[in-house]
Amino acid sequence: MPSDRPITPSTLSVKDLPWQILWDKEKCTLCGSCTAVCPVNAIELGVHRKRIVETALGIDKASSSVFKVYHGIRQKTDPAYACVGCAMCNMVCPNDAIIPIKSDEADKLIYHINRGGQPRSRGGRRNVPGGLLDRIKFIRISMLTDPALDAGRHEFEIRTLLGRVLSPEEGLKHMRENGWIPPVREIYPLVIGSMSFGALSPPMWEGLQMGVAYLNEELKMPVRMCTGEGGCPPRLLRSRFLQYVILQIASGYFGWDEIIHAIPEMKVDPCAVEIKYGQGAKPGDGGLLMWYKVNKLIAAIRGVPERISLPSPPTHQTQYSIEESVAKMIQSMYMAWGFRVPVYPKISGSSTSLAVLNNLTRNAFAAGLAIDGEDGGTGAAYNVSMNSMGHPIASSIRDCYLNLVALGKQNEIPLFAGGGIGKTGNLAANAAALIMLGASGVQIGKYIMQAGAGCLGSEGDRCNICNIGLCPKGITSQDPRLYRRLNAEDVAQRVVDVYLSFDTELKKIIAPLGRSTSLPVGMSDALGIDDFHIAEALKIKYVV
């Protein structure tokens, strides 16, 4: 380092960064692919000057040293260009000459990514790997009295209900008296949760939709997908595939002008309407689509000008309280489709979830409650919201379920759990655990990005730049140069693979428990965990 190089408080060395680029001069072909592909320009062509000592072999010649130049990679240390560890450089390198390595100690970058007083925002999940769900075991294996079922041969009914289910007494009374029977959908218990058109790139969205359509129409699996808050492409609104879609309305009401105007032209009703009051990744904060991603298409679908950031308010501006939202918003949304479409709220896991739930139990229209836990992913949020705000999903769902049991309404208001399901890849086990804790079904987002499209993000803070439109896989980018890397058909194929393998794995869990005729919602006697206090909190068995 030259002695006169300025050192500012934010001057960092490569060692100070969370990710360090290892580059092998011997293997490098100098093709330039890595520098071209790096989404954050963390690496650049380096022209390195190096002294070579040339030792003379004879006494008649003097030894000398010469300066030579070699070319290679230089990693930038400016916090604005710090490597995010996506390893696209490694993916494109013909010789595996380059790879980012996670620093072996706490990075110093975290103290400096707030230039201009702007705290860090990013995409992904809270940066805490692993979780409670993976620790739950299924312990009630049917052995002799009740032989286990054959996951491969028995008939299974892997379905759940979304909608306000009347009590048996009321249901029969309404049938007799021609009363209103709330719409109830029989759906697959693994729902693709709300990721908006805008947060996701066109091929990603299209791929998910195609995969969902294939699962429904060819494989007869009633899989549903939620739009997130970003409207819905006009052609989809007017197609029969709308029945596989859950439309989301959130506090920004983006895209709802288009949706409302399309209602008279809809061939089918949507599966349901989800009213988002909160999400697990950033509870108490509104949606956020940063300006980078608001191109002409997104702006048109959302009904906003191009290239402006779209922060949704933290709450719906038309209401003061959940009581009011229950009274007005749910009913208004029902009214829009002639009371044929279930409407349910989605909230973030919170110590106040029970209050919301209790309110819904007294409302004859609420079609369910989706709760999103702290491990949920997002396209954009403040780092602090993601890392420190929120409530774990397991106890939130369990408390809510047991509350419904106490009220006798456990079958009337289905609970859907989201947030970190399949975070470590154990999708079926996590989903089954939540179902047995009381969820009627689960929602996934990040998992389907990882499994369906090869998202690189992780809880080791890898990549996680979904917010700035530079997704190196083209999943969350609106830049055609990036998203053409992703082929919608390939995504659809992966979605189908994911669902089929999930289906088999779920059967491999519930068949040995002796269950097949109905989804084992609330079958908590099947669960065990090796921590006494967790077992007590979740009211499941403590097993060691």
Place this chain on the structure above:
Amino acid sequence: MCRLFAITSEEPLSPMVAIEALDVMREGHDGSGVGLFLRNLGGPFEEMKDAPILSGIFTHEGIKRLDNYMMNLGFMTKYKISFKLPKTPAAGVPKRDVYLVRAYEYPSDWEGLDFKQLGEKLMMVRLELRNMGLEKQDMIVFSFWPDVIMIKEIGDPLTVGRYMHFDREDLRARIIMAQGRQNTNYAINLYACHPFFVEGFSTMTNGENTAFVPIREYLMSRGFPGYTGFQSDSEVFTHILHYTISKLGLPLEAYKHIVTPLQDDDLQRHPDALVLKQLKQSCRRLIIDGPNCVIGSLPDHTLFMLQDRKKLRPGVVGGRAGRYAFSSEICGLDAVIPDRDKSKDFQPMHLDTVMVGPDCQEVSICRQTDRLLHLH
């Protein structure tokens, strides 16, 4: 696995008939207990069909407390069976002070109540006695209902039957259900012993109910005090039967639609698809997953049998006009009704509910895909 035997007959029979049938099937139970349910009684009870009969096991102390309690309510003893037992109990049978089967006169202030109100009050008395007994371990109460006797005891069925002299003249019934117990899941507790009883409905079950916990949670949250106990995962079958018929007002044919609803295509093709779909959704928490064979008795003297949807437990129905038996095994049937047309024996499968009506003249089979006549 337990063994079950039930019989319905025009002529009153001794419960020893059922005990002997259980003994023939003894390879299938371990002699750890026996449960008896008698209805449509003969003998001295023939003359007092309306009088509620209390069945249970009491200590001397318990009897005193019972008498006190019943007298305070205004119940008067009308008739009782006294079991004279040898000083030493038979092998494997615990020593008890009093086996009680006692018919009462209703209290005078219960006069004018309709049958439904009477039933509710009788159930509350039974539950109260049960709670009192649990508190001091001095009473076990099985049933308190007109024209119904229940006896349960630990031990080999035949040994218990001989020890207690079930062949006595004053113990006769036209409907008998008996279970020989195979103790697998629970410590021996007579409240976990089949058959189970609530407000005139009784069932006994063979197998294990894998969906027990969500079903129990659902029943307990119905706000009906009779859905209690749950010492056995099979008790819920009695409660679901009661819920189906008594609370929802549905016919017996609907019971199978509650516990094992039809799946998609069959449901859509069913003539009552709309109602059944509504029932399937609203009673989702009562769906069982087997393996179970359920035998039950209704207040109208119908006896029935059904199976779960795919695992099935052994069960056969056969007999002749005037006498039909439901048995876990054919050998049980052979022992009791050898002179029947065996080609007409019927083993219900996953869609069937087999019933013998109060007239005891024929076996009728309701397939789940049939139209539900009584709904319309």
